Each structure stands twice: as C-alpha cells, then as structure tokens.
Amino acid sequence: MEATDLLKKHKLRKTATRTEVLKEYLSAGRALSHAELEDKLGDHFDRVTLYRTLHSFEDKGLLHKVYDETGTVRFSLCSDHCDISSHEDDHVHFHCTKCGNSYCLDLPIPEMNLPNDLMINDVYMVANGICKTCQRA
Amino acid sequence: MEATDLLKKHKLRKTATRTEVLKEYLSAGRALSHAELEDKLGDHFDRVTLYRTLHSFEDKGLLHKVYDETGTVRFSLCSDHCDISSHEDDHVHFHCTKCGNSYCLDLPIPEMNLPNDLMINDVYMVANGICKTCQRA
C-alpha cells in the first residue's frame, strides 16, 4: 500500500513529514531508528517532529518496535492487520551484531507455556548473529 | 555463591564497588539498570565506575543483558556456567509493562528453525505483560 493510503487508513493527517517517513519505511526493508531516519532524510525535518511521528505511527499501528541488546529502539512496518486497537507483530526478528541492522523474519514465534500467574500480552523474540552481507565482509 | 568468591572465580579484583554491586544483584531477584543501581547504592560510588563495573561483569560472565521495548538495558545474574568465553543465558525473560521490572524465568527458549543463511549466535526472548504485584494494584 502507498504512503498516502496508509495514513488515511490509520486516520492520520497527511503531512510532508509523515509521507516522507513512511516512504522510508516502505522502501527500507529493515528496521530504522530515529537516528537512521534523520540521516536518510537530511535536515528537512525537525528532530522532535520525527520522534513524534514515530510515536504516533506506533500508536496507530503502522510501525512496531524492534529492539536489541544495544538498547537502540528501531521501528519496522506492521503487517496489514495492525491498528490502533491491537498490534499483532508475532514474528521473530533478526539482529546483526556486526552492522547493527535489524530485520523482521517471516517466521512465527513458537508456542510455549508461560507461568499463568503472569498476564502475558505479547512475546518478543530476536535472533542475534551475523547477516549475509557481514559474513562476506 | 558469595560476592567475594564470584569475583575470584571470574578473575576480577576485589574492590568495594564490585562487592557492593554484586551484592545488589545477588539480592535483587530481578534485573537492574545502571540508574536503578545508582538509586540503591546512593552517592557512595561514581557514575562512571558503575558503568565500567557493569561492563566488566558482563565481559567476564557474571551478568547478562536484559532488555525490553523501552530501550532500557538492565543486567541480571548469569547462571553458574557462564564465563568470559561464553554466555549461556538461554532462558525466557519477563517484562512488566506497568512497573517496568524485568525478571529471568526458569524456562528454556523453545527450539526453532532459523534461516540458514544467517549465522545465529543466540536467541533472546521476552514475554511482555503485567506482573503479579501490578495485577493486584
């Protein structure tokens, strides 16, 4: 789906920042942090606006968080059926410890039995290793 | 095991900071961040020293990282068989999204088939939910 349509679908006003940010995520193929977004977009947008854009995209179900051992929080496009009421990003992530990039894998999180005195909402899973590109280098 | 013995076992010099920090982890029963450690220990130790203590503890296999969607990096005691050459903290973690506390669960990470073009070193897993204490509150 295109940037404009995605914004409309999630009831977000169409602004220059949002459109551009969304385009970056649509073409990135990997998770992007606030800092990486700033790099890609140059000085055209305010730092704070970018933070707020990411947060509203997450709230509305366009992006989901992708995090790793470095403490860097990145975001990645959600699947079609995420919205403001629920995120369903139940796939495994991959984090390359060499280049730092993170990717969503098309792989469901395995079932498991968790203690039933804990109210579990979702499970996050990330495999750490070396990506194809870094293996060659 | 006691703090002093743990330091010796991992070939770390015994200092006041290290002993006290280790005691906190031994009694905490949960993962602690740098900031939480500062709170617990008061002004007796230097901020920078605490950062360096945490890093050397991780290097030597006394502590392992525990991270979550907030980007806060915490640490938790390793099992006995971790050392400088390998961490084997292959258990599931729990993160309470209300109080922010994180815990190690005594639950192995389920097996799964990962793409074989990726060189996987370890898998990290965290269940997000509401802890017992917060459920009551």
Add this chain to the structure above:
DNA sequence: ATTGCAAATGCAACTAAATTGCAAAAATAA
C-alpha cells in the same frame, strides 16, 4: 612486609538520545 606494576577509580568534560512547553503553521471538517 615491601615494592612494582597493572588495573580500577574519580573527576571533569563531552557526546548522544529523548522529552517538554509553547507559539506558529497547517490539515481537515463544517
């Protein structure tokens, strides 16, 4: 016990990451 040396600490300064409040500007609905 004393000494020598490597390792650890404390401090100051710095870099980076993230948030807040507010006034101005822009997007949508009426």
Add this chain to the structure above:
DNA sequence: TTATTTTTGCAATTTAGTTGCATTTGCAAT
C-alpha cells in the same frame, strides 16, 4: 472560507552513556 484541532518547529531541559587522564588501589613477586 472559516473554525477547530492537530501538527510542527524551536528552545530548553533532562537523561544516558563515553572518554581521557591523573590518582589510588589490589595483588603478585620479591
């Protein structure tokens, strides 16, 4: 076209983490 609400940009602030260096300390060798 206007009114209303949302978003933006800016300045300031807070929080987190790092670096370099001089001083101190732990510990092993003597």
